[in-house]
Amino acid sequence: MSAITGKLGEEEPITDTGLNFQQLVTYLQTHDNFLLLSHSDPDGDAVGSELGLLSVLRSLDKKAMILNADACSLKFRSFDPEGDLHSLEDGDPLPQDLGQKTLILIDTSDFQHTRRAKDVLLPYGREVIIIDHHTPPTQLPCLAYIDDTAAASSQIVFQIAEKLGLTLDLTASKALFMGIVYDTGSFIYPKTTPATFHAAKKLVEWGVRPKEIHSALFETIDPSRMRLLARVQASLILLHGDRTAIQVMTQAMLTETGAIAEDAENFINYPLKCSTVLVSVFLKETKPGCYRCSLRSKGTVDVSTLAQTHGGGGHKTAAGFPCPDLSLAELETLLLQSVFDLYPKD
Numbered sequence: 090m091s092a093i094t095g096k097l098g099e100e101e102p103i104t105d106t107g108l109n110f111q112q113l114v115t116y117l118q119t120h121d122n123f124l125l126l127s128h129s130d131p132d133g134d135a136v137g138s139e140l141g142l143l144s145v146l147r148s149l150d151k152k153a154m155i156l157n158a159d160a161c162s163l164k165f166r167s168f169d170p171e172g173d174l175h176s177l178e179d180g181d182p183l184p185q186d187l188g189q190k191t192l193i194l195i196d197t198s199d200f201q202h203t204r205r206a207k208d209v210l211l212p213y214g215r216e217v218i219i220i221d222h223h224t225p226p227t228q229l230p231c232l233a234y235i236d237d238t239a240a241a242s243s244q245i246v247f248q249i250a251e252k253l254g255l256t257l258d259l260t261a262s263k264a265l266f267m268g269i270v271y272d273t274g275s276f277i278y279p280k281t282t283p284a285t286f287h288a289a290k291k292l293v294e295w296g297v298r299p300k301e302i303h304s305a306l307f308e309t310i311d312p313s314r315m316r317l318l319a320r321v322q323a324s325l326i327l328l329h330g331d332r333t334a335i336q337v338m339t340q341a342m343l344t345e346t347g348a349i350a351e352d353a354e355n356f357i358n359y360p361l362k363c364s365t366v367l368v369s370v371f372l373k374e375t376k377p378g379c380y381r382c383s384l385r386s387k388g389t390v391d392v393s394t395l396a397q398t399h400g401g402g403g404h405k406t407a408a409g410f411p412c413p414d415l416s417l418a419e420l421e422t423l424l425l426q427s428v429f430d431l432y433p434k435d
Contacts, residue, residue: 107229107233107234107235108218108232108233108234109234110234110236110248110252112234113220113234113249114249114252114253116218116232117145117146117149117151117249118149118253120151120191121151121152122151122152122153122186122189122190122191122215123146123151123152123153123154123190123191123192123193124153124154124155124156124184124187124190124191124192124193124210124214125139125142125143125153125154125155125156125192125193125195126139126155126156126157126158126192126193126194126195126203126206126210127139127157127194127195127196127197127203128196128197128199128202128203129158129159129202129203129204130159130161130351131157131159131161131165131196132161132165132196132271132272132354133165133267133268133270133271133272133306134196134241134242134243134268134269134271134272135157135161135195135196135197135242135268136161136165136168136169136174136264136267136268137168137241137242137243137246137264137265137266137267137268137269137271138195138196138220138241138242138243138245138246138265138268139155139157139174139195139196140155140168140169140173140174140260140261140264140265141243141246141247141250141257141261141262141264141265141268142193142195142220142246142249143155143173143261144250144257144258144260144261144264145246145249145250145253145255145257145261148250148253148255148257149253154173154175154184155173155174155175156175156176156177156181156183156184156206156210157174157175157176157177157178157203157206158176158177158178158203158204158205158206158210159176159177159178159204160174160176160178160179161174161176162351162354163351164305164306164309165267167305168260168263168264168267168305169260169264170260171260177205177206177209183209183210187210187213187214188213188214188215189215190214190215191214191215191216191217191218192210192211192214192215192216192217192218193217193218193219193220194211194217194218194219194220194221195219195220195221195242195246196220196221196222196223196242197219197221197223197402198219198221198223198225198226198229198233198235199226199402200230201400202402216231216232217230217231217232218231218232218233218234219231219232219233219234219235220233220234220235220242220245220246221233221234221235221242222235222236222237222238222239222240222241222242222244222245222272222280223235223237223402223403223404224237224393224402224403224404224405225237226402238280238282239280239284239285240269240272240273240278240280240281240282240284240285241268241269241271241272241273241285242268242272243264243265243266243267243268243269243272243288244268244269244284244285244288246265246268247265247269247288247291247292248284248288251291256295257295259295259296259297262292262295262296262297263297263301263302265288265292266289266292266293266297266299266302267302267305267306269285269288269289269292270299270302270303270306271306273285274358275303275307276289278406278407279388279405279406280404307355311348311352313346313347313348313349313352314348314352316346316347316348317338317342317343317346317348317352317353318356320338320342320345320346321336321337321338321342321353321356322336322356322359324336324337324338325360327360327363327365327366328425329425329428329429329432330365331363331365331366332365332366332367332368332432333366333367333368333369333370333425333428333429334360334361334363334366334368334369334370335369335370335371335372335421335424335425336356336357336360336369336370336371336372337371337372337373337374337417337421338350338353338356338371338372338373338374339374340374340376340377350373350375353371353373356371357369357371357383357384357385358385361385361387366387367386367387367389367390367432368384368385368386368387368390368392368428368431369384369385369386370382370383370384370424370425370428371383371384371385372412372417372420372421372424374417378414379411379412379414380411380412380417380420381409381410381411381412382396382399382401382409382410382411382412382420382424383408383409384396384403384407384408384409384428385406385407386405386406386407387406388405388406389432389433390428390431390432390433391405391431392405392406392407392408392428392431393405393408394431395408395410395427395428395431396408396409396410397410398427399411399412399413412424
């Protein structure tokens with residue numbers, strides 16, 4: 090099974106589980122009852138694409154709702170003034186008509202990345218369809234539209250709205266713009282294309298003020314986050330001829346600083362400011378003795394291959410995975426060797 094990727098608007102037949110763009114649009118037009126969900130710990134693009142797609146579907150007079158496994162951070166909730174972001178973590182109930190709903194899994198193609206939703210939502214919907222922009226896996230579990238040339242899932246949702254001739258309201262437009270800004274690193278990551286800037290331009294024409302989005306995402310830092318940043322950066326080590334940076338965040342650091350895990354967002358990007366660093370590794374202790382690894386690259390090496398080896402995924406320049414059950418010292422040794430193996434050999 091394979092997804093059709095990067096084929097915006099081409100008239101191709103469905104191949105196994107792959108949908109082309111027109112078939113995706115037609116699918117949304119011809120179904121009526123939707124539940125939207127995304128990956129665990131929904132980030133800016135997950136939230137932005139969910140809220141944007143919710144608006145698209147409601148503009149088509151469809152019944153639609155959002156229900157993720159995990160709640161999102163407070164800064165993303167600011168883009169949801171109507172309170173449409175529901176989650177199992179917040180105690181929101183399962184819909185009584187779950188069996189009649191088409192589930193749209195957006196911003197991931199891996200059921201494993203949906204945490205509790207994998208067991209309590211995905212098996213019980215009428216059907217599941219994927220909309221995503223990450224590199225597709227070898228096999229897909231259901232119908233899917235995956236454009237791995239798109240800079241963000243929010244960009245795909247904008248393209249759906251544009252194809253349908255919709256002008257989205259300001260709330261949805263802000264959410265989509267936020268998702269694009271988030272997943273492009275403010276329009277600097279390699280997958281940023283003219284199509285990305287076209288989407289941003291139209292969203293600004295629909296009322297978005299870029300400064301407001303940037304301020305909401307990046308310009309407010311609580312004291313606890315500042316203290317956590319100091320602790321995490323104190324763990325920073327440069328290796329492999331200063332090409333690799335590794336940082337660690339432990340549960341003890343969170344307790345001592347009064348911070349929460351969400352406060353560490355974007356910490357992984359700081360080492361990439363160093364001229365010699367090609368790969369940034371960030372080990373985060375999610376619960377005592379259990380770690381998750383995040384990886385960022387300037388593009389010289391493809392960190393998604395390392396993530397996929399350990400059951401994770403992502404992009405060439407941004408990926409992650411849950412770590413094996415090893416001690417911190419063993420994990421550091423394993424990961425640093427794995428990263429070193431990615432570098433071109435002279």
